[in-house]
Amino acid sequence: DSFLSCCDQGQSCRQFYLGGIVGADFATLDKVTGDETTIPNQSIFTAGGTIGMRFLRESGALRLEFEGRGRDQLSVTATEAGVGSVTTRATDGWSAMVNLWRDYKPFDSFGFYAGGGIGGGGYRSVISGTGLGALTSANDRVSNFAWQAGGGIIYDLSRRASIDLGYRFFSISESTAAGEFIGVPFDYPTNFAASELLLQVRIYEPFRSWRR
Numbered sequence: 001d002s003f004l005s006c007c008d009q010g011q012s013c014r015q016f017y018l019g020g021i022v023g024a025d026f027a028t029l030d031k032v033t034g035d036e037t038t039i040p041n042q043s044i045f046t047a048g049g050t051i052g053m054r055f056l057r058e059s060g061a062l063r064l065e066f067e068g069r070g071r072d073q074l075s076v077t078a079t080e081a082g083v084g085s086v087t088t089r090a091t092d093g094w095s096a097m098v099n100l101w102r103d104y105k106p107f108d109s110f111g112f113y114a115g116g117g118i119g120g121g122g123y124r125s126v127i128s129g130t131g132l133g134a135l136t137s138a139n140d141r142v143s144n145f146a147w148q149a150g151g152g153i154i155y156d157l158s159r160r161a162s163i164d165l166g167y168r169f170f171s172i173s174e175s176t177a178a179g180e181f182i183g184v185p186f187d188y189p190t191n192f193a194a195s196e197l198l199l200q201v202r203i204y205e206p207f208r209s210w211r212r
Contacts, residue, residue, distance in 0.1 A: 015204040019050035021069060023198035025170070029074050029090050032174070032189050038088050044072035046196065052099075054204065060103040060111060067097045067117065071194075084131020090192060095121035095146050095170070109156040113164065116149035121172040125190050127179055138179030142190060146172045150196070160204050168196045 025046050030038035052065025071093030079085040099117030122143030127136055152166025174191040 013056040015054040015056070016206075017050075017052055017054055017063075017065075017202045017204045018206050019052070019065075019200050019202040020047075021049065021067070021198055021200045022047045023196055025071060025194040025196050027071075027074055027192065027194040029088070029192055030190050031193065032191070039074050039076045039090075042074055042076070044074060046071045046198070048095075050099075050200070050202070054103075060105040060113075063099075063101040063103060063113075063115075065099050065101070067095075067099055067119075069095050069097075071095075071123075074192075080133075084129055084133035086127065086129040086133040086136060089126040089128075090123040090190075091126060092141075093121075093123040093192070095119060095172070097146065097148060099148075103154060105154075111154045112151065113154055113166070114151035116147065116168075118145070118147050120144070121146035121170075121192070122175075123172075123192060125177040136179065136181050138177060138188070140177040140179070142175035142177050144173040144175045144191075146170070148196075152198075162202050162204075164200050164202075166198050166200070168198060170194050170196055 023046050025044045027042055027044055028040055046069055048069030050065045050067045052063055055062045074090040077085050077087040097117040097119035101113045101115035103111055103113045105111035120143060124141045125138060127138035148168045148170040150166055150168030152164050154162055154164040156162045171193040174189050176187045177190045178187055
């Protein structure tokens with residue numbers, strides 16, 4: 001088994017790795033019971049990186065990693081004739097997660113994985129408008145507990161590199177943001193969730209000579 005070859009040669013069965021992630025979020029903003037969802041499903045870009053440790057096992061591996069990612073802006077504009085428009089945005093999206101994944105390798109170079117993570121995430125909640133819509137405004141940074149779960153398929157490009165394609169469900173818990181209506185402060189609930197399709201490349205022992 002190529003996963004255990006390093007152990008067979010008397011080397012460590014732990015491998016440090018670095019990874020890069022790109023993908024698409026199908027995101028929902030402000031889904032609150034009793035209220036109309038602000039953005040029910042919008043496609044945005046996400047990218048980031050990972051740093052972690054892989055612990056080789058008989059049928060695969062355990063991976064413990066730290067992941068940081070950013071996300072594109074979510075935006076929607078509601079317009080009413082003769083009244084004006086209101087634009088709601090979520091900008092500067094971010095997340096920082098600690099993940100645990102279980103890799104299963106039924107074949108030498110091909111397998112699958114499942115797991116999840118917990119951490120924190122946030123974004124800037126912005127409301128702006130024209131006409132009477134400008135009576136309501138907000139520009140508040142929010143952050144809260146975040147979690148994700150999912151899985152995917154793995155292909156080993158070599159003993160030192162792999163690529164995976166996966167699905168995750170990601171969520172930032174509901175927060176309270178501050179806004180103003182005709183200069184009077186008010187609070188409103190906001191949250192973020194997304195189904196994600198992600199492509200990740202990992203390099204194991206990136207600082208070791210590739211000739212080894």
